[in-house]
Amino acid sequence: xxxxxxxxAHYGLRDWLAQRLTAVVMLVYTLLAxxxxxxxxxxxxxxxxxxxxxxxxxxxxxxxxxSVFLHAWVGMRNIFMDYVGHGGLRxxxxxxxxxxxxxYAAWSAQILWSI
Amino acid sequence: xxxxxxxxxxxxxxxxxxxxxDITLEPTDRMLLDALIRIKETxxxxxxxxxxxxxxxxxxxxxxxxxxxxxxxxxxxxxKEPVMIRPLPGLPVIRDLIVDMSxxxxxxxxxxxxxxxxTPAPEKERLQSPADRDELNGLYECILCACCSTxxxxxxxxxxxxxxxxxxxxxYRFIADTRDQAINERLDxxxxxxxxxxxxxxxxxxxxxxxxxxxxxxxxxxxxxxxxRAV
Numbered sequence: 001x002x003x004x005x006x007x008x009a010h011y012g013l014r015d016w017l018a019q020r021l022t023a024v025v026m027l028v029y030t031l032l033a034x035x036x037x038x039x040x041x042x043x044x045x046x047x048x049x050x051x052x053x054x055x056x057x058x059x060x061x062x063x064x065x066x067s068v069f070l071h072a073w074v075g076m077r078n079i080f081m082d083y084v085g086h087g088g089l090r091x092x093x094x095x096x097x098x099x100x101x102x103x104y105a106a107w108s109a110q111i112l113w114s115i
Numbered sequence: 116x117x118x119x120x121x122x123x124x125x126x127x128x129x130x131x132x133x134x135x136x137d138i139t140l141e142p143t144d145r146m147l148l149d150a151l152i153r154i155k156e157t158x159x160x161x162x163x164x165x166x167x168x169x170x171x172x173x174x175x176x177x178x179x180x181x182x183x184x185x186x187x188x189x190x191x192x193x194x195k196e197p198v199m200i201r202p203l204p205g206l207p208v209i210r211d212l213i214v215d216m217s218x219x220x221x222x223x224x225x226x227x228x229x230x231x232x233x234t235p236a237p238e239k240e241r242l243q244s245p246a247d248r249d250e251l252n253g254l255y256e257c258i259l260c261a262c263c264s265t266x267x268x269x270x271x272x273x274x275x276x277x278x279x280x281x282x283x284x285x286x287y288r289f290i291a292d293t294r295d296q297a298i299n300e301r302l303d304x305x306x307x308x309x310x311x312x313x314x315x316x317x318x319x320x321x322x323x324x325x326x327x328x329x330x331x332x333x334x335x336x337x338x339x340x341x342x343x344r345a346v
Binding site (some may be wrong): 005007008009010011012014016017077081082 | 272273275276304307308309338341
């Protein structure tokens with residue numbers, strides 16, 4: 001039997017680009033976070049709470065976390081593509097990762113706005 | 116000079132082995148290929164491919180002291196002894212240093228490595244401006260020796276789905292050609308999570324290319340064009 005390999009899913013650019021853009025967001029936020037930590041002399045609970053109280057900080061942190069999740073999705077998919085040979089299992093793992101990341105995103109928002 | 120060469124005949128041997136050779140070189144033996152031919156004089160069971168012996172045909176690509184290269188342009192004086200010679204990694208071994216390149220060429224063919232132009236051919240030839248022609252420098256020189264693709268972990272892992280650096284360099288060679296009209300079809304053909312985007316720019320291909328070409332840059336330019344047409 002001839003095993004014909006099928007490729008040409010016609011996607012890939014969007015994910016690749018998303019990974020680059022989210023990496024930039026993560027870098028900017030990380031530098032910002034390091035800057036804020038250095039600028040905060042005593043790092044106790046009150047200072048920490050103070051840091052995360054402004055709305056812009058909550059939004060920036062949410063943007064950062066969403067970037068992490070989107071970035072992680074592309075990376076996890078790449079790992080599954082390389083190491084999970086069975087198509088059905090791979091699809092199940094994709095679904096599992098997507099579900100987990102959506103839950104994480106909702107959870108992140110809940111944590112941020114409960115401060 | 117001491118050599119340790121990979122020997123494997125799948126019809127006879129249960130598994131591959133490294134065979135040691137210690138040979139006396141003649142003053143005219145300058146390149147690794149000269150030494151291998153000298154070894155073949157004493158042991159004619161050693162199998163290897165070679166043809167032009169001057170780095171143009173790409174037949175004698177092999178893994179030399181752990182790095183892919185062409186035996187005919189690898190200076191003996193630069194090699195550490197014992198010189199470890201293995202076949203190109205990642206491809207099925209037919210015998211000794213000869214590998215089955217079918218998968219490599221299948222990927223090369225998949226990018227349609229020929230000019231596609233439906234307009235009536237002019238009387239003499241399709242002309243290019245010198246500036247347009249310059250775009251092909253660093254692309255057309257590829258000799259398809261497979262040093263780059265067989266140094267690429269993405270190609271080792273998905274040789275059936277990832278085009279590989281050699282194929283992608285050639286894909287860009289035709290994408291960059293102003294005489295070609297199939298640029299969109301070519302980009303469509305590569306817009307795939309495996310075919311192009313398995314490249315993670317680790318640049319092993321650039322490190323080993325015996326012609327000094329840069330497949331990573333070509334791959335980056337393909338991605339640039341894809342971004343350009345998408346946004």
